[in-house]
Amino acid sequence: MFPWHKIDTVLLDMDGTLLDLHFDNHFWLTLVPQQLSQQKQISLDAAKLLVETAYHKVAGTLEWYCLDYWQQQLGLDILTLHYSLVERIQMRQDSMPFLMALGRVNKKRILFTNAHPKSLALKLEHTELANGLDAMLSSHETGYPKEHPQFWLTAIEKYQLNPARCLFIDDSEAILQASKKAGIGFQLGIKNPDSQKGHTQFHDFPAIDDYHHLLDELLNLNVE
Numbered sequence: 001m002f003p004w005h006k007i008d009t010v011l012l013d014m015d016g017t018l019l020d021l022h023f024d025n026h027f028w029l030t031l032v033p034q035q036l037s038q039q040k041q042i043s044l045d046a047a048k049l050l051v052e053t054a055y056h057k058v059a060g061t062l063e064w065y066c067l068d069y070w071q072q073q074l075g076l077d078i079l080t081l082h083y084s085l086v087e088r089i090q091m092r093q094d095s096m097p098f099l100m101a102l103g104r105v106n107k108k109r110i111l112f113t114n115a116h117p118k119s120l121a122l123k124l125e126h127t128e129l130a131n132g133l134d135a136m137l138s139s140h141e142t143g144y145p146k147e148h149p150q151f152w153l154t155a156i157e158k159y160q161l162n163p164a165r166c167l168f169i170d171d172s173e174a175i176l177q178a179s180k181k182a183g184i185g186f187q188l189g190i191k192n193p194d195s196q197k198g199h200t201q202f203h204d205f206p207a208i209d210d211y212h213h214l215l216d217e218l219l220n221l222n223v224e
Contacts, residue, residue, distance in 0.1 A: 001206065001214060002186055004221050008165045010102055011184070013146075014113040014120070016171035016193025018095045018129060023088040025194050028055070031085065035076050060147045060174070062140065065114040082122055089126045092195075098211035099132030101218040110159060111136035112168070114145050135159065146175045152182030176205050 015024050028051075037047035054073055055064065063069040071078045102109050109132060113120060117138045124130050137155055144151040156163055163183040170176050171193035180187055189207030191199040199209060208214070 001208075001217060002167060002188075004105070004107075004217060006165060007107065007167045007186060009108040009110060009159075009161055009167070011110050011112050011166055011168040011179075012099075012133075013168075013170040013172070013175070013190075014111055014115055014123065014129070017169055017190050018092060018099075018111070018132075019123060019127065020090045020092055020195045021171065021193040022196045023085060023090070025197070026088060027082065027085055031081060032070075032074065032076065032078075035081065036074060039075065060145065062114075062143070062145045065116055065145060066140065067116040067118050079118055079122075082119065086122070086126050089123055090195075091127045091129060092211075094211040096128065096132055097215060098218075101215055103132070103134075105218055105221045109134050112139070112146060112155060113137070114139045116140055146170075147178050149178070149182060152179065152184070156182070171200070173202055173204060 012018055015021050033044060033047040033051050036042070036051060037044045040047065042050075051074070058064045058069075067078045067082075070076070099109055111133050113136070115123070115138060117140055120136070120138050130136075137158065139145045139151050142151050142154040144154070146152075152163075155161070164185040166184050167186040167188060168176065168179040168184045169188045169190065170179070171190040173189060176187040176189060187205045189200075189202040189205045190209070191202065191207045192209040193200070200207075
């Protein structure tokens with residue numbers, strides 16, 4: 001699928017790409033409206049409309065991903081609510097074999113996530129994800145989300161990357177597009193970010209629903 005001899009570094013999104021997006025979807029689309037409905041004593045439908053409107057207003061910006069922002073906007077203890085759902089934080093079944101295989105063939109593995117540092121810390125605490133990574137960067141450290149060109153300029157400089165020799169994997173086509181514009185050489189989409197939902201269709205990039213599709217390629221590299 002990829003010319004692995006031309007790839008030194010694999011850049012990976014977290015939620016939906018390495019972790020099952022079910023946790024986040026359930027949290028933001030089910031738990032938050034439920035809590036808001038109780039707190040404001042409004043119907044669940046009214047609460048859903050309220051949060052969807054609020055989400056839509058800042059979609060694609062750093063605020064969209066910021067726990068502190070939502071705590072202030074919604075008047076809910078967002079971090080405490082995160083802790084109430086920790087049993088739903090799960091890695092994708094195929095993530096760790098893939099990350100380990102990349103390590104064995106000396107590909108550098110860097111996490112590029114829009115997740116807030118507090119959310120990132122929580123997910124690292126409840127999964128073995130850190131064992132499969134060489135470095136990690138939350139977009140909040142750069143001041144820009146991955147959708148923004150400045151994120152890529154900052155990240156490329158921080159890790160001294162040759163962007164043409166990087167593969168970036170994400171479940172968002174818009175963010176894959178941003179990486180391509182920034183000069184990242186290879187892109188791969190994830191069609192099934194949420195284990196409880198159907199597949200997403202990708203139009204401009206190759207996409208898979210299981211990292212095992214790539215393991216044979218990496219295994220052959222190892223033999224060579």
